Amino acid sequence: MLKIENLSVAVNGREILHDINLHIRPGEVHVLFGPNGIGKSTLMSAIMGFERYEITKGKIYFKGQDITNAPVFERAKLGIGIMIQRPPTIRGLSLRQMEGICGATPEETEHMAEWMGLNKFLDRSVNEGFSGGEIKRSELLQLMAQKPELLLLDEPESGVDVENIALVGRAANYILNSATAACGKACDRPCCPHNFKDVQVNPLGKSNRSGLIITHLGHILKYVPADTGHIVFDGTLACSGDPEEMLSCIGQSGYEHCIHQGCRRWKK
Amino acid sequence: MSVNKEKLTEALDKKAIYGEDLNFTSYDDNDTMRIKSTDELSAGGKKKLERVGIELDEAGRSATFVQVDNAAVTVNVKKDTPLVLMNTGDAAKAFPELVEKYWWKAVSPETDKYTAKTALEKETGYFIHVKAGTKISAPLQACVFMGHEDQLQRVHNVIIMEEGSELNIISGCASDPTVENGVHIGISEFFIGKNAKMTFTMIHSWGEKVAVRPRTVAIVDEGGLYMSNYVCLDKVADVQMYPTCRLIGKGATARLNSILVAPEGAHLDIGGKAILEVSGTKAEIITRSISTGGTIINRGLLQGLAEGVRAHLECNGLMLNDKGRIYAIPELDAHTGNSELSHEAAVGRIAPEEIEYLMARGLDEEAAAATIVRGFLNINIEGLPESLEKKITDTLDTFTYNKGM
Numbered sequence: 001m002l003k004i005e006n007l008s009v010a011v012n013g014r015e016i017l018h019d020i021n022l023h024i025r026p027g028e029v030h031v032l033f034g035p036n037g038i039g040k041s042t043l044m045s046a047i048m049g050f051e052r053y054e055i056t057k058g059k060i061y062f063k064g065q066d067i068t069n070a071p072v073f074e075r076a077k078l079g080i081g082i083m084i085q086r087p088p089t090i091r092g093l094s095l096r097q098m099e100g101i102c103g104a105t106p107e108e109t110e111h112m113a114e115w116m117g118l119n120k121f122l123d124r125s126v127n128e129g130f131s132g133g134e135i136k137r138s139e140l141l142q143l144m145a146q147k148p149e150l151l152l153l154d155e156p157e158s159g160v161d162v163e164n165i166a167l168v169g170r171a172a173n174y175i176l177n178s179a180t181a182a183c184g185k186a187c188d189r190p191c192c193p194h195n196f197k198d199v200q201v202n203p204l205g206k207s208n209r210s211g212l213i214i215t216h217l218g219h220i221l222k223y224v225p226a227d228t229g230h231i232v233f234d235g236t237l238a239c240s241g242d243p244e245e246m247l248s249c250i251g252q253s254g255y256e257h258c259i260h261q262g263c264r265r266w267k268k
Numbered sequence: 269m270s271v272n273k274e275k276l277t278e279a280l281d282k283k284a285i286y287g288e289d290l291n292f293t294s295y296d297d298n299d300t301m302r303i304k305s306t307d308e309l310s311a312g313g314k315k316k317l318e319r320v321g322i323e324l325d326e327a328g329r330s331a332t333f334v335q336v337d338n339a340a341v342t343v344n345v346k347k348d349t350p351l352v353l354m355n356t357g358d359a360a361k362a363f364p365e366l367v368e369k370y371w372w373k374a375v376s377p378e379t380d381k382y383t384a385k386t387a388l389e390k391e392t393g394y395f396i397h398v399k400a401g402t403k404i405s406a407p408l409q410a411c412v413f414m415g416h417e418d419q420l421q422r423v424h425n426v427i428i429m430e431e432g433s434e435l436n437i438i439s440g441c442a443s444d445p446t447v448e449n450g451v452h453i454g455i456s457e458f459f460i461g462k463n464a465k466m467t468f469t470m471i472h473s474w475g476e477k478v479a480v481r482p483r484t485v486a487i488v489d490e491g492g493l494y495m496s497n498y499v500c501l502d503k504v505a506d507v508q509m510y511p512t513c514r515l516i517g518k519g520a521t522a523r524l525n526s527i528l529v530a531p532e533g534a535h536l537d538i539g540g541k542a543i544l545e546v547s548g549t550k551a552e553i554i555t556r557s558i559s560t561g562g563t564i565i566n567r568g569l570l571q572g573l574a575e576g577v578r579a580h581l582e583c584n585g586l587m588l589n590d591k592g593r594i595y596a597i598p599e600l601d602a603h604t605g606n607s608e609l610s611h612e613a614a615v616g617r618i619a620p621e622e623i624e625y626l627m628a629r630g631l632d633e634e635a636a637a638a639t640i641v642r643g644f645l646n647i648n649i650e651g652l653p654e655s656l657e658k659k660i661t662d663t664l665d666t667f668t669y670n671k672g673m
Contacts, residue, residue, distance in 0.1 A: 050624050072624055072628050073628075073633070081628075088621045090626070091644060092645065092648070093640070093643035101630065101639070146629060146630065
């Protein structure tokens with residue numbers, strides 16, 4: 001699905017990431033751990049192709065296609081969808097209109113907004129006056145409409161209250177597992193929005209969709225099972241392995257210790 | 269008309285405070301009625317009327333007024349609609365007592381050469397009178413059309429809204445597509461009575477070299493609401509106006525919204541003034557302006573003369589081109605300690621992160637920019653009747669954004 005080879009990325013002329021290699025296969029969900037400001041978001045932004053992030057070396061392939069220099073919208077059209085941490089406000093563009101841009105029909109929009117508890121937000125300008133948690137839910141609503149094959153989530157649970165973490169997690173899981181075909185009212189698959197509340201964690205391997213998630217606390221992993229974790233450190237992927245083990249090690253002893261102690265153990 | 273002819277003739281030389289000084293001599297200001305009905309308008313002319321919100325079949329409208337050059341061509345009130353609509357000149361003859369009370373009482377005829385010129389010549393324009401307690405739901409449409417090259421067009425409008433009355437007006441001003449040059453002078457005096465409500469939505473689509481000099485003053489009494497929306501998206505050489513709203517009764521409210529686009533060669537000097545004369549009055553002036561190469565001067569003044577007034581002024585501009593200019597001059601003038609006046613002004617270009625955000629949702633760069641521009645111009649105007657809101661959105665939808673335009 002996504003293959004990154006020897007990728008170096010610079011921001012404002014300063015190299016943030018060096019020689020990154022990452023391979024996400026269809027159906028796989030990977031997690032990025034690491035301290036703040038280390039380059040996790042930079043990697044995600046480079047995958048999406050945002051202009052500020054200059055690729056100084058290496059290649060990005062998506063579904064076998066070299067997208068290293070492709071414009072953002074082409075990557076979106078190819079099937080990459082992103083939730084950035086602090087999306088801008090688009091004044092005068094309603095969330096409802098935005099859903100249309102993302103490809104949802106008016107009925108789908110109503111339906112999915114209800115699931116995400118965002119009906120009252122549909123006619124407000126995108127992100128205007130939204131709280132942190134509302135932004136996350138609105139981003140997921142847009143991604144539900146966009147139906148990406150590769151889902152990039154940058155800290156999906158930050159700013160989300162305890163009650164809504166499950167909703168955010170399930171929504172992410174829905175995007176990763178739902179079929180591309182629109183769900184009709186009669187659909188009884190658990191992935192369809194109207195069956196959405198009953199969605200338990202789906203076993204992996206059912207879907208060909210992939211994900212890359214940045215998380216600090218890992219709450220999202222209760223709802224979205226991930227199969228590989230990576231610790232980003234000093235501009236590289238310092239080590240990769242089982243995300244649950246990694247998370248508990250980081251929680252107990254911190255990033256640096258885990259990199260020194262654990263990497264060998266986690267190496268596949 | 270209680271005007272002093274001698275003083276007025278002197279005022280004919282009086283330059284306006286703002287805007288380029290216009291010389292009337294090169295224009296034709298005769299009052300010939302060149303066509304007898306809007307059916308005789310060119311196909312292009314009819315299209316322009318539609319563009320500024322005028323429905324030629326008059327179906328959804330309570331009344332219709334059309335002035336072509338300096339003659340009133342259509343003055344129609346739907347059967348059983350309780351309002352008076354007349355040509356101002358005819359109304360002046362019919363109701364001398366109203367002339368005494370209202371004519372030139374909001375706008376001084378000696379303000380500048382434009383008001384003086386209009387006061388001295390034969391009157392045309394619309395007179396609208398809505399009696400106390402009368403609420404009219406379908407909008408009245410009034411159109412002032414320039415059909416003739418080098419025309420000097422004069423308009424004097426008087427609207428009287430008596431206590432508790434309600435009316436929505438679409439005022440569309442346009443010129444025939446064949447008209448390049450011309451001068452339009454529009455004097456408007458609006459009297460909004462106690463608890464009366466008037467929405468005035470003006471859409472302009474003039475010829476490329478036309479100069480426009482509206483002079484508008486609205487006086488709003490206790491509990492009254494005056495809502496003015498101005499939309500100018502098409503290229504026009506030179507517009508200068510500074511509409512004023514005087515809030516003279518407790519609880520009177522004014523809202524002035526403007527949506528302006530200045531292509532290269534356009535000069536828009538547009539202001540908005542609210543004078544809060546008594547306590548408990550409120551005003552809001554919001555302007556969104558876009559320069560695609562032209563100049564926009566955006567003036568705004570909130571004057572709080574009494575205790576406990578509240579007003580907000582907002583002028584935001586987007587520069588889509590390095591050639592243009594947006595000059596925002598918001599002014600606040602508080603005369604007492606207990607008034608709440610605020611303003612917000614921002615001029616910039618489209619933020620790249622907004623473009624990228626929309627690109628990440630699948631729009632190409634141009635479509636993303638166009639979406640942002642349309643959103644920027646889309647002021648959410650609270651309390652606007654649906655038909656007027658639709659007209660504004662429809663007009664905005666026709667606005668195309670070209671990079672490097």
